[in-house]
Amino acid sequence: MKILESLGNVNDAVITGATAAYSSVSSTDMARETASLAAAQIRQNASAAMFAQSNSMSREVVGYLLKGV
Numbered sequence: 001m002k003i004l005e006s007l008g009n010v011n012d013a014v015i016t017g018a019t020a021a022y023s024s025v026s027s028t029d030m031a032r033e034t035a036s037l038a039a040a041q042i043r044q045n046a047s048a049a050m051f052a053q054s055n056s057m058s059r060e061v062v063g064y065l066l067k068g069v
Helices: 002-068
Strands: none
Touching: none
């Protein structure tokens, strides 16, 4: 009977350890993906702002050129 209890305890410990390890790995991947998404969104917002600024500057340049003609 003691052998079965010991085997049960070992199995419980293995299951607990495996569950904790899986949880740790999956949460690490989620954190990495979340950081990658945030970085991509920052780059997208920055590029959109730069594009809008370049469009505005082009209009001003064309306006100055047309006034000079």
